[in-house]
Amino acid sequence: MKIRYAFKGTKEEIKLNPNVGTLSWFLHRVTGLLLLFYLFTHMWVLGSANSGSEAFNARLQSVQTPLFHFLEIGLIMVIFYHMVNGISITIMDFADISRKHKTLVAISVAVFAILAIITLAVLIPRVFGAHSVPGGHL
Amino acid sequence: MTTAFKIFRYDPDTGREPHFQAFDVETPPGITILEALIWILENKDSSLAFRFSCREANCGSCAMHINGKYGLACRTQVSSLKAPITIRPLAHLPVQKDLVVDMKPFWDNYKQIKPYLIPAGDPPEKEYYQSVEDRKKLDHHVDCILCGACYGSCPVAYGDPKYLGPHALLKSLRFVEDSRDGAIEERLAMVASEFGVFRCHTIFNCQMVCPKDLNPTGAISKLKNKVIARKFPFFKFLVKN
Numbered sequence: 001m002k003i004r005y006a007f008k009g010t011k012e013e014i015k016l017n018p019n020v021g022t023l024s025w026f027l028h029r030v031t032g033l034l035l036l037f038y039l040f041t042h043m044w045v046l047g048s049a050n051s052g053s054e055a056f057n058a059r060l061q062s063v064q065t066p067l068f069h070f071l072e073i074g075l076i077m078v079i080f081y082h083m084v085n086g087i088s089i090t091i092m093d094f095a096d097i098s099r100k101h102k103t104l105v106a107i108s109v110a111v112f113a114i115l116a117i118i119t120l121a122v123l124i125p126r127v128f129g130a131h132s133v134p135g136g137h138l
Numbered sequence: 139m140t141t142a143f144k145i146f147r148y149d150p151d152t153g154r155e156p157h158f159q160a161f162d163v164e165t166p167p168g169i170t171i172l173e174a175l176i177w178i179l180e181n182k183d184s185s186l187a188f189r190f191s192c193r194e195a196n197c198g199s200c201a202m203h204i205n206g207k208y209g210l211a212c213r214t215q216v217s218s219l220k221a222p223i224t225i226r227p228l229a230h231l232p233v234q235k236d237l238v239v240d241m242k243p244f245w246d247n248y249k250q251i252k253p254y255l256i257p258a259g260d261p262p263e264k265e266y267y268q269s270v271e272d273r274k275k276l277d278h279h280v281d282c283i284l285c286g287a288c289y290g291s292c293p294v295a296y297g298d299p300k301y302l303g304p305h306a307l308l309k310s311l312r313f314v315e316d317s318r319d320g321a322i323e324e325r326l327a328m329v330a331s332e333f334g335v336f337r338c339h340t341i342f343n344c345q346m347v348c349p350k351d352l353n354p355t356g357a358i359s360k361l362k363n364k365v366i367a368r369k370f371p372f373f374k375f376l377v378k379n
Contacts, residue, residue, distance in 0.1 A: 009293075009296045009297065010293070012229075012296075013293040013296060016203060016206070016226075016229060016291075017206075017207075017208075017291050017293070017343045017347075018206055019341075019342065019343055019346055020342075021340075021341040021342035021343055021346070022293060022341060022343060024341075025293060025339050025341045028339075089339075089340045092340055092359065093340065093359045093362055093363070094359075094363070094376060094377060096356070096359065096360070096363075098342075098345065098353055098355045098356035098359055099353060099356065101342050101345070101355075
């Protein structure tokens with residue numbers, strides 16, 4: 001019930017405060033939850049190593065699909081967002097530049113965009129190229 | 139010229155659910171939201187409830203949510219907004235009637251930071267001395283009129299009513315930076331608690347809505363730095379004290 005209340009509140013907060021700060025706070029929460037979810041999936045794959053190398057190989061093979069490779073690009077974007085926003089908030093606290101919030105947001109967006117473009121330029125041909133060739137690997 | 143208004147209505151006595159009521163208001167040039175509300179009260183619906191007192195952004199009574207932003211009704215020009223103008227009460231505080239909210243949680247949080255001078259020793263012979271430079275440090279923070287706009291806009295205050303709130307933390311810095319105050323350690327311990335500065339998510343809504351253009355987010359950052367400098371002297375080189 002309390003979790004439902006918190007989520008309902010988040011929607012209302014964004015509606016009542018349509019600021020860049022509210023949006024980045026909301027995305028920071030969502031990406032944080034996604035990273036938590038990824039951590040469990042990650043442990044699920046790695047944990048199979050406890051049952052021997054064959055079990056590990058079999059489980060690793062089960063996630064070598066186009067869908068998972070595509071999701072990996074999303075995962076990297078999520079990490080970049082969470083990282084850039086987290087660092088910018090930390091800089092804000094230590095550097096005493098709270099009056100220049102909008103400049104910092106603009107710089108953060110630029111850094112995120114550069115990271116995203118480089119990653120997409122490298123990964124998209126690899127992900128889609130690997131699956132267009134029979135037996136291709138990343 | 140007439141402007142369309144949509145005003146939040148709720149009366150616990152009637153038992154009707156909260157809803158929005160539309161009004162068409164005569165708005166000559168130069169009229170503020172507060173004057174428009176008074177016009178509605180006098181000409182359309184005398185049961186409309188809202189708070190106001192000074193009408194010149196000094197008392198902080200008429201803070202409300204106006205067209206997507208918290209602010210003072212007396213300081214917002216009708217001509218600066220797009221119709222229909224939607225008015226809601228402050229968020230995170232229980233609504234008593236229409237635009238009137240119960241400010242008790244707001245004041246309870248404020249009282250917790252001991253918003254009064256706690257001198258270090260016995261009172262001096264004459265007055266407490268404060269140099270011009272020391273007084274200048276407070277110029278910014280003393281302007282807070284405690285209207286509640288920052289508290290309403292803070293998403294952290296929604297999730298946790300015990301969170302002290304931007305208003306209380308800004309005032310806390312006002313006393314921490316006061317050269318006459320002798321309880322700095324006590325004050326910093328208070329804001330470093332579970333419901334203090336480290337609960338802030340640096341969302342900047344409080345800074346954006348402040349009708350006096352103060353900087354509660356910056357004040358919270360400063361308090362964080364002071365707390366870190368005291369708790370972890372090793373990191374002193376990192377923080378601005």
